[in-house]
Amino acid sequence: MNIQPIYILASIFFGVAFVLAIADFLLTSNEQQVININDEEYIPAGDGTLLEVLGENGIFIPAGCGGKASCGQCKVTVKEGGGDILPTEEPFLDEEEREEGVRLACQVKVNEDMKLELDESLLDIEEYTARVAEVRSVTPTVKHVRLEMIEPTDIEFEAGQYAQIMIPGFEEYRAYSIASPPSMAREENALQFTIKLVPGGLCTSWVHFAMEEGDIVKFTGPFGHFYLDEESDREIILIGGGAGMAPMRGILERLDELGMPRPTRYYFGARNSDELYYGDRFAELEEKYDNFEYIPALSDPTPEDKKNWDGPTGFVTDVLDEREGSLENAESYLCGPPPMLDAAERILVDHGMPEEKVMFDKF
Numbered sequence: 001m002n003i004q005p006i007y008i009l010a011s012i013f014f015g016v017a018f019v020l021a022i023a024d025f026l027l028t029s030n031e032q033q034v035i036n037i038n039d040e041e042y043i044p045a046g047d048g049t050l051l052e053v054l055g056e057n058g059i060f061i062p063a064g065c066g067g068k069a070s071c072g073q074c075k076v077t078v079k080e081g082g083g084d085i086l087p088t089e090e091p092f093l094d095e096e097e098r099e100e101g102v103r104l105a106c107q108v109k110v111n112e113d114m115k116l117e118l119d120e121s122l123l124d125i126e127e128y129t130a131r132v133a134e135v136r137s138v139t140p141t142v143k144h145v146r147l148e149m150i151e152p153t154d155i156e157f158e159a160g161q162y163a164q165i166m167i168p169g170f171e172e173y174r175a176y177s178i179a180s181p182p183s184m185a186r187e188e189n190a191l192q193f194t195i196k197l198v199p200g201g202l203c204t205s206w207v208h209f210a211m212e213e214g215d216i217v218k219f220t221g222p223f224g225h226f227y228l229d230e231e232s233d234r235e236i237i238l239i240g241g242g243a244g245m246a247p248m249r250g251i252l253e254r255l256d257e258l259g260m261p262r263p264t265r266y267y268f269g270a271r272n273s274d275e276l277y278y279g280d281r282f283a284e285l286e287e288k289y290d291n292f293e294y295i296p297a298l299s300d301p302t303p304e305d306k307k308n309w310d311g312p313t314g315f316v317t318d319v320l321d322e323r324e325g326s327l328e329n330a331e332s333y334l335c336g337p338p339p340m341l342d343a344a345e346r347i348l349v350d351h352g353m354p355e356e357k358v359m360f361d362k363f
């Protein structure tokens with residue numbers, strides 16, 4: 001049989017290419033992929049989403065919805081790797097964020113080496129094991145919860161920041177503002193939370209119907225850029241509604257520790273008096289400081305309230321509008337449902353408060 005040299009050469013070429021391709025596959029499939037963070041830290045990349053892989057390596061990114069791409073909190077800047085933006089991420093990313101490589105960590109699959117830029121504060125977040133030391137109702141729909149840290153026992157945070165509590169058995173987190181001051185964490189290794197029941201909600205149903213004193217829970221934190229500016233000398237207007245009480249109480253307890261250094265007014269909106277809580281504590285602060293005022297307003301008083309309530313009625317934002325004059329030298333911390341916060345922001349700015357001095361947490 002007469003085989004042409006060209007066929008011999010082609011066979012050798014394809015044979016060598018095949019062997020090289022197999023070798024390359026074997027080598028790269030055994031290679032450990034890595035995630036480079038802020039040009040310094042390398043962590044071995046495991047299987048799963050970026051949110052999961054970071055969590056497994058002790059880097060906890062806020063993700064209030066538990067990784068379902070419905071809260072948009074787990075944004076990270078991906079400089080290399082991670083593939084294209086998915087349709088599930090699009091509603092949460094504006095043009096500028098897309099150009100900068102911002103992604104939702106819960107949607108990015110880790111299947112190649114990656115380079116990330118993370119806010120340095122996220123690298124300090126820790127996971128805590130704690131014991132439920134107290135759980136009691138403060139209104140028919142709000143529980144006051146005290147967690148005592150077992151391991152680690154110390155946490156540094158600013159008044160107003162939040163933690164993420166893990167729902168036992170579901171490995172999902174929900175965000176809850178810390179309603180106690182940093183000194184309680186330092187002196188008693190404890191944090192307090194106020195948790196409002198969302199009918200049918202996973203975490204709040206557990207807290208309201210199953211949580212018991214002595215239970216062991218896990219949480220991560222502290223998170224968030226919403227906290228008291230202790231360097232400022234402006235007057236303070238706090239506005240809260242519903243579960244938005246929590247960070248306000250944390251901020252007020254901190255102001256108490258500081259001796260209420262600035263005139264402070266706290267507006268709290270509720271439908272009726274059943275939804276008011278911690279009133280005794282705020283009355284105590286009013287008694288203690290001439291420059292502190294607590295102004296609860298009822299938007300939908302019950303017949304009983306109509307007989308007994310002598311405070312303001314109507315939307316808390318209207319009460320704010322009526323009572324306040326110029327707010328040029330004030331700053332505001334707002335927390336509550338989005339419509340209330342939008343209305344409050346408009347009013348504060350109309351009263352002369354600089355827009356950048358209106359700080360809020362919507363939930």
Ligand SMILES: Cc1cc2nc3c(=O)[nH]c(=O)nc-3n(C[C@H](O)[C@H](O)[C@H](O)COP(=O)(O)OP(=O)(O)OC[C@H]3O[C@@H](n4cnc5c(N)ncnc54)[C@H](O)[C@@H]3O)c2cc1C
Binds near residue numbers: 244
């Ligand atoms: C930064 C931050 C701080 C927070 N701090 C507090 C706090 O201090 N106290 C507190 O009680 N909550 C707080 N939340 C809200 C909390 O994280 C949960 O979203 C809430 O408790 C509901 O959790 P769930 O698991 O019970 O409900 P899910 O199982 O998550 O939700 C069940 C259903 O209810 C809807 N839902 C979720 N939340 C609400 C709501 N507020 N009103 C109406 N429907 C809702 C969901 O869309 C879903 O359809 C905070 C949220 C954020 C982002």
